[in-house]
Amino acid sequence: MANNPDIQDLATLSSQYGNLFGIKRGGSTYIVCIKGYDLFREVMLDNSKTFAARPSTVVQKILRGETCEGIATSQYGPGLIAHRKLFHSVLRSMGINGKDLAKLVVEELPYFVDELHSLVSSCSGMAKIDDISEVFQYASLNVLAYFTFGNRYSYKDGKFKILLKNNFQIFSLMSKLTSPGLILVSIIPNLYKFWLPKTAREIQACVRNLETFIASEIEYHKSTLDLNSPRDLIDYYLLEVATQSSKHFTETGVRKAVMDVFQAGTETTSTTLKWAVLYMANNPDIQEKIQCEINEVLGNKLPTYEDRIKMPYTEASIMEVQRKASIAPVGVLHAAGESTKLMGYDIPKGSLIVPMYTSFLHSPEHWKNPFQFDPKNFLDANGQVGTRPAFMPFGAGLRACLGINIAKQELFLFFTTMLQHFTFQLPPGILKLDEDYIPGLTLQPKSFQVVLKQRH
Numbered sequence: 001m002a003n004n005p006d007i008q009d010l011a012t013l014s015s016q017y018g019n020l021f022g023i024k025r026g027g028s029t030y031i032v033c034i035k036g037y038d039l040f041r042e043v044m045l046d047n048s049k050t051f052a053a054r055p056s057t058v059v060q061k062i063l064r065g066e067t068c069e070g071i072a073t074s075q076y077g078p079g080l081i082a083h084r085k086l087f088h089s090v091l092r093s094m095g096i097n098g099k100d101l102a103k104l105v106v107e108e109l110p111y112f113v114d115e116l117h118s119l120v121s122s123c124s125g126m127a128k129i130d131d132i133s134e135v136f137q138y139a140s141l142n143v144l145a146y147f148t149f150g151n152r153y154s155y156k157d158g159k160f161k162i163l164l165k166n167n168f169q170i171f172s173l174m175s176k177l178t179s180p181g182l183i184l185v186s187i188i189p190n191l192y193k194f195w196l197p198k199t200a201r202e203i204q205a206c207v208r209n210l211e212t213f214i215a216s217e218i219e220y221h222k223s224t225l226d227l228n229s230p231r232d233l234i235d236y237y238l239l240e241v242a243t244q245s246s247k248h249f250t251e252t253g254v255r256k257a258v259m260d261v262f263q264a265g266t267e268t269t270s271t272t273l274k275w276a277v278l279y280m281a282n283n284p285d286i287q288e289k290i291q292c293e294i295n296e297v298l299g300n301k302l303p304t305y306e307d308r309i310k311m312p313y314t315e316a317s318i319m320e321v322q323r324k325a326s327i328a329p330v331g332v333l334h335a336a337g338e339s340t341k342l343m344g345y346d347i348p349k350g351s352l353i354v355p356m357y358t359s360f361l362h363s364p365e366h367w368k369n370p371f372q373f374d375p376k377n378f379l380d381a382n383g384q385v386g387t388r389p390a391f392m393p394f395g396a397g398l399r400a401c402l403g404i405n406i407a408k409q410e411l412f413l414f415f416t417t418m419l420q421h422f423t424f425q426l427p428p429g430i431l432k433l434d435e436d437y438i439p440g441l442t443l444q445p446k447s448f449q450v451v452l453k454q455r456h
């Protein structure tokens with residue numbers, strides 16, 4: 001459980017031991033599981049700094065090397081603060097330069113739609129979800145390629161396929177990292193330096209390939225950099241490295257930060273869209289309501305992010321997909337940066353903190369029918385999107401998701417465009433698609449087929 005806790009096991013343990021419980025397994029690190037909205041807030045918001053550290057596990061070392069530079073796995077401190085600040089300021093700068101955030105996604109929309117249409121013609125209307133999710137992977141990866149490298153790729157481009165393969169392979173292999181071999185390297189100090197289980201070696205190979213790819217992009221950016229006119233995330237980073245305005249940026253740090261953006265921002269978005277397709281096929285009445293809103297507000301024009309204000313039912317449906325699917329069941333693990341107390345219990349420094357997202361996203365205390373797909377969960381009496389404090393799929397506090405604005409725009413624009421052009425239906429003879437998930441780092445729907453019907 002040290003690397004990849006299954007939420008079912010955690011839910012069972014929490015029903016026995018309460019909202020806060022600790023586990024000790026392999027090594028000496030104490031694993032503290034936190035359940036429920038109040039405790040999540042107490043840890044992530046009220047005591048954000050105390051719990052803003054990341055655990056230093058063998059898996060991190062295998063994946064990221066000894067130094068853990070970059071963003072997602074780095075420790076909380078001036079370096080991380082500088083990375084997060086730069087990320088936000090790049091988003092702002094790209095907005096000011098007119099190459100605004102939504103444009104990153106909007107540029108991708110025509111390619112996304114074309115690819116879905118070609119899928120329909122090649123599979124006579126019935127698509128396997130694996131095929132559709134590949135389109136989601138292309139699209140979400142391209143948005144980030146545009147943000148970091150300054151250009152999108154053709155979906156057929158060989159270079160793009162290499163980027164895609166290595167990026168997504170890391171996630172699927174990580175979900176398999178529960179072998180006895182991993183327990184061995186977790187228990188025996190430094191064993192990982194001499195021997196690793198096969199899956200871990202495969203992950204390392206993918207990480208190396210991805211890093212080589214990013215390194216070549218960085219080299220290209222260095223040779224074409226105009227200090228007065230940065231184009232994308234890499235350029236802004238290189239500017240910082242060149243001017244030495246912050247001692248926190250090194251070329252290795254830039255490479256790792258770009259890796260983090262790809263790793264954190266592609267699987268999450270594409271998996272959410274996969275669940276959206278499943279819920280639409282299972283809830284034709286809801287899908288029809290969304291399509292009515294799309295017809296009224298958009299007609300045939302492609303959406304912009306501003307359109308969401310006039311489309312509360314669509315926006316509420318996307319939030320409901322995120323709530324019900326709860327794709328990141330334990331987010332990214334945290335650690336206690338200092339010894340402290342929670343609910344009167346001692347939490348030793350270095351304890352690994354496992355936040356159970358599903359415990360508040362599926363809590364009957366906060367949602368009327370937590371296990372039913374119901375966009376009304378997010379609508380007030382006037383049919384407008386209301387605030388729901390327990391809706392925190394992107395985390396909260398000092399380590400909250402850095403890509404939240406990109407992700408929200410991607411989900412709205414890809415989802416809306418998809419339903420503007422297609423209706424998802426159950427295959428003949430199937431009454432309902434299985435809404436159970438495959439356990440892993442992110443929760444994936446089980447493989448399914450849907451009928452993809454063109455609307456126009």
Ligand code: HEM
Nearest residue numbers: 071072264265268269331332394395399400401402403407
């Ligand atoms: C539906 C899409 C997404 C979901 C549900 C999601 C969710 C999360 C969650 C739960 C965390 C952990 C927060 C914590 O540790 O407390 C996280 C971290 C992070 N996310 Fe996202 N994310 C999404 C998309 C993105 C995108 C598109 C990007 C990139 C542009 C991104 C970049 C990051 C980064 C860099 C971190 C690490 C932040 C840190 O360690 O300080 N995410 N995300």
